[in-house]
Amino acid sequence: MHSRFAQSAEHAATDFASSFALSSEKFPELQRTADFLMAGSVVRANIIGVDLFEAFVRSFSHLQISAHESAPALEIRLWDVEATGIGDPHDVITYDPSQTGETVPSADGRYVYFGRPQLQTVLDRQGGTITGSVGSASRLTLYDVGRPLHSELLLWHHDHDLLPVHAGLVSRDGEGVLLAGPGGSGKSTTSVMCHLAGFAYLADDYVAVEWRGDGTVHGHSIYNSTHIDPKHLERFPQAITSTAVSGTLTREDKSLVILSQAEAGGFSGEARIRVLALPRVAHTPHTTVRRATKVEALLRLAPSSLFLMPYAGMGRTDFARLNELVNTIPAYWLELGEDLEEIPLVVDQLLKDASVS
Amino acid sequence: MTDSAKLYAPVRQDVAGKVIDGEAIIMNLTNGAYYSVDAVGAVIWQWVDEEQTVATIIERLTTAFPQSAAAIKVDVNAFMAQLLADGLVHEGSSGFPSPVDNSHKVPSAYSAPVLNKYTEMADLLALDPPMPSIGQRPNA
Numbered sequence: 478m479h480s481r482f483a484q485s486a487e488h489a490a491t492d493f494a495s496s497f498a499l500s501s502e503k504f505p506e507l508q509r510t511a512d513f514l515m516a517g518s519v520v521r522a523n524i525i526g527v528d529l530f531e532a533f534v535r536s537f538s539h540l541q542i543s544a545h546e547s548a549p550a551l552e553i554r555l556w557d558v559e560a561t562g563i564g565d566p567h568d569v570i571t572y573d574p575s576q577t578g579e580t581v582p583s584a585d586g587r588y589v590y591f592g593r594p595q596l597q598t599v600l601d602r603q604g605g606t607i608t609g610s611v612g613s614a615s616r617l618t619l620y621d622v623g624r625p626l627h628s629e630l631l632l633w634h635h636d637h638d639l640l641p642v643h644a645g646l647v648s649r650d651g652e653g654v655l656l657a658g659p660g661g662s663g664k665s666t667t668s669v670m671c672h673l674a675g676f677a678y679l680a681d682d683y684v685a686v687e688w689r690g691d692g693t694v695h696g697h698s699i700y701n702s703t704h705i706d707p708k709h710l711e712r713f714p715q716a717i718t719s720t721a722v723s724g725t726l727t728r729e730d731k732s733l734v735i736l737s738q739a740e741a742g743g744f745s746g747e748a749r750i751r752v753l754a755l756p757r758v759a760h761t762p763h764t765t766v767r768r769a770t771k772v773e774a775l776l777r778l779a780p781s782s783l784f785l786m787p788y789a790g791m792g793r794t795d796f797a798r799l800n801e802l803v804n805t806i807p808a809y810w811l812e813l814g815e816d817l818e819e820i821p822l823v824v825d826q827l828l829k830d831a832s833v834s
Numbered sequence: 835m836t837d838s839a840k841l842y843a844p845v846r847q848d849v850a851g852k853v854i855d856g857e858a859i860i861m862n863l864t865n866g867a868y869y870s871v872d873a874v875g876a877v878i879w880q881w882v883d884e885e886q887t888v889a890t891i892i893e894r895l896t897t898a899f900p901q902s903a904a905a906i907k908v909d910v911n912a913f914m915a916q917l918l919a920d921g922l923v924h925e926g927s928s929g930f931p932s933p934v935d936n937s938h939k940v941p942s943a944y945s946a947p948v949l950n951k952y953t954e955m956a957d958l959l960a961l962d963p964p965m966p967s968i969g970q971r972p973n974a
Contacts, residue, residue: 586969603972636971659954772857772870780868780955783861787959789967792863796850803854 486583486590490599493608500525500556500563507560513540514746515630516639516685516697518550526557528614533625536702538737539678539744551633552606553626555598559613565597580628591628596621600629602636619724623702623733624683630699631683635786639685639697640798643781646679646696646748647671647824653696653748654828655684655806656756657778663756663813665703667820669713669736674821677745678736683785686750686802694750694805701744704731712817716741752807752831753778754824759812764823766809774808775800807831841887842914842923846930849922853880853938860922866955867920875947878913880938882923885931888914899944909946916949 501508501523509530513520519542524530533555534541558565578593589600591609595616598609607629611617620627631641645656645668654671656664665681672678679698687695710718710732720739721732737744755769755777769777779799783792809827813820844851851860857872858879871879874895881891888910895906917923 580965582966582968585972586967587972589968632968771854772859775852775854775859776868776870776952779859779861780866780952783863784866784955784959787965789864789965790847790969792861793846793850796852796861796863800852800854 486581486588486599489590489597490583490588490601490608493599493610494554494606496563496610497525497554497556497608500561503563504561507557510544512542512545512549513537514542515540515551515699516634516637516687516747518637519545519547520551520553521545521549522553522555524553524555524557526555526560526611526614529555529557529560529611532614532617532622535735535738536623536625536700538735539701540698540746550605550637554606554608556610557614558610559615563610565610565612589629589632593621598626598629600632602632607633619704619722619729619731619733623704623735624700627683631685631785632788634685634697634699635791639687640795641782641785642684642686642778642799642802643682643785644684644696644778645681646684646698646750647676648679648745648748649676649825649828651745651748652828652832653679653750654824655686655696655750655753656681656811657753657774657782658756659777659781661758662777663758663811665705666709666817667754667756667811667813667824669703669705669717669734670817671821671824672736672742673714673717674818674825675742676821676824677743677748679745679748686798688798688801692805694802696748696750698744698746701737702733702735704733706730707732714741750802750806752809752827753803754809754811754827756811756813759814761812761814763814763816764819765812765814766823766827767812769808769810771803771808773810774803778803839887839889840925841885841927842882842918842925843885843928843931844883845921845924846928851879851883851922853877853883853935856938856941862921862956864921866953866957866959868952868955869920869922870950870952871947873941873945873947875913875949877938877940878910878947880935882914882917883932884934885927895940895944898940902944905946906944913947913949920949920951 510523581590595612645664668681681703685697848864858876860869896903
């Protein structure tokens with residue numbers, strides 16, 4: 478995908494802001510707003526296009542708060558090109574799923590343009606806005622609906638001293654179990670089964686980790702969605718399977734479930750991380766745990782987490798922080814057995830043992 | 835064959851590494867490949883991070899394992915060549931050696947260093963275009 482914005486993310490920011498303002502002026506009846514609490518900061522979604530608003534806020538609904546009077550720390554401003562007729566300023570939207578996205582920063586790093594075939598935005602890292610256009614709400618991919626503005630939001634969290642990690646997170650009474658492992662390791666299965674068993678769900682794939690002055694480590698939720706392999710969907714209860722949505726594109730090989738719509742359990746925005754669990758599919762009848770070394774934990778956590786922030790120059794500091802995490806939090810292998818309902822019982826015991834040690 | 839008098843330093847802007855409990859984990863931040871090396875290899879990586887010369891590294895290991903002197907010289911040079919070939923080190927000082935850390939002890943028995951390489955992230959990243967540098971967030 479070659480964008481005319483390749484020359485200046487700053488110009489893109491100006492153009493998008495103008496088009497958004499025009500959309501807002503011409504279509505006030507299509508404008509919707511909602512406030513969310515993300516990692517302790519107010520994030521406002523200001524979206525023009527009713528269907529677009531509904532599609533975008535679903536996976537954040539567990540973080541929604543009453544309308545906040547003060548200025549948000551981050552404002553997300555999007556308009557639907559098809560709904561408003563207000564065009565994509567530079568005709569970049571293509572809907573061609575074979576095209577890859579692009580990321581283009583301004584020279585000073587303040588603005589970062591993110592271009593995808595059906596959605597493009599500019600993140601203003603200093604001004605605290607994400608502004609952009611969607612070709613049509615009806616043509617968003619499953620990933621766009623399940624993890625909206627993923628690249629933009631992970632960078633925003635990173636800019637605010639929160640480390641995005643590739644992990645799941647569930648909690649009881651504010652005490653969390655961070656689930657680390659590569660794709661296919663069982664993070665989503667473990668997170669969802671714990672959710673169904675009464676744990677608060679925070680994540681199955683991305684967690685923003687915060688180190689606090691008192692030495693504690695906390696994880697923050699971003700999305701309440703999960704993607705499940707259709708072959709495994711039948712193992713989950715109807716509350717989950719009845720809300721699963723399949724994609725139409727070749728690369729959409731997993732079904733999307735917005736857990737807040739499934740209404741099968743509770744959520745939390747934040748938890749103190751007490752234990753690091755490393756799920757692994759064991760093909761045994763029962764789920765068991767055994768202590769993991771710090772090296773095993775780092776090898777399980779670092780490779781995929783570091784490349785959530787694939788920008789040149791960030792990796793060394795982030796690796797040091799991941800090393801700090803595995804040095805601070807005890808880690809256990811979670812060998813997942815065939816009986817899925819056993820998993821939350823084992824995780825519960827792990828959390829209890831970690832909380833008293 | 836590398837020259838024993840030479841010094842090799844980690845490519846600081848592209849490589850992050852840490853020795854934990856006698857094992858070194860090394861990340862190539864440019865292409866997603868990552869490595870582990872334990873025992874003697876982990877201590878060698880620690881000394882490389884401190885920017886000790888190849889001669890010093892060989893001397894220290896030979897002092898600890900005099901009966902393996904011949905093997906040590908061959909193995910250390912081969913290990914350095916492998917680190918160099920994989921882009922993890924460059925010849926000469928980086929100007930920023932890590933502080934000397936005497937907590938990492940030489941193991942009780944000698945074994946040739948083995949650099950274990952993992953490429954599944956590198957394979958995934960190869961499908962995407964390289965990402966730019968964006969710097970720190972400009973002050974609000």
